[in-house]
Amino acid sequence: MPRLPFIALCLLLATPSLAADWKYEGGNVPIAYFDNGDAQFQFACRGGDLAMAYWVRKPSREVASATSLSLAINASGPASGSLAATGGTIFAQDFPLIHSDGSSILVRGPVARQWAGIAQRAGDMIRVGFVRRKAEGGLEVFDGHEFGARGSNAAIAKVLGQCG
Numbered sequence: 001m002p003r004l005p006f007i008a009l010c011l012l013l014a015t016p017s018l019a020a021d022w023k024y025e026g027g028n029v030p031i032a033y034f035d036n037g038d039a040q041f042q043f044a045c046r047g048g049d050l051a052m053a054y055w056v057r058k059p060s061r062e063v064a065s066a067t068s069l070s071l072a073i074n075a076s077g078p079a080s081g082s083l084a085a086t087g088g089t090i091f092a093q094d095f096p097l098i099h100s101d102g103s104s105i106l107v108r109g110p111v112a113r114q115w116a117g118i119a120q121r122a123g124d125m126i127r128v129g130f131v132r133r134k135a136e137g138g139l140e141v142f143d144g145h146e147f148g149a150r151g152s153n154a155a156i157a158k159v160l161g162q163c164g
Helices: 003-019 110-120 152-162
Strands: 023-025 031-035 039-046 049-056 068-074 090-096 103-108 125-133 139-148
Touching: 023 152, 031 152, 039 110, 039 125, 039 139, 039 152, 049 110, 068 103, 068 110, 068 139, 090 103, 090 110, 103 110, 110 152
Parallel strands: none
Antiparallel strands: 023 031, 031 039, 039 049, 049 103, 068 090, 068 125, 125 139
8 A cells, every 4th residue: 555655646746747748739720839837839720821929928028018029949059058048049030029918929931830840859948038139249038938848849740730
């Protein structure tokens, strides 16, 4: 009998790691997403077109007051780096922000496809955030978030399979 509580404890400890995988939902709008509680990063097939969205629930003051910002992704940097400090950061320039119970960007077309490929090839971590270039060089990052990459390849592939 002493093994039963130990096994139950091990299963409870394993549950959060299972929850860290990318999720896939089929239906009328197939979607692959990762939600870290503060932000969500997703790819969905909407009306036959691939769409990528980044949604921050409680945006910073700078993001909440912006009408447009650039978006950056990095899926190849070191595990301890930041979005601005790691090599391999890719930008999608000046997209309009949507403010409804948070702030989000919705991107369609070639940029969404490019980023889907980046997210599928990610190592351990995907970093996404709103950015703008500083006048003196470098980046200012606003509401940057990290998302685990485990399962991103398979989940996004299912969405891409539905989107022509």
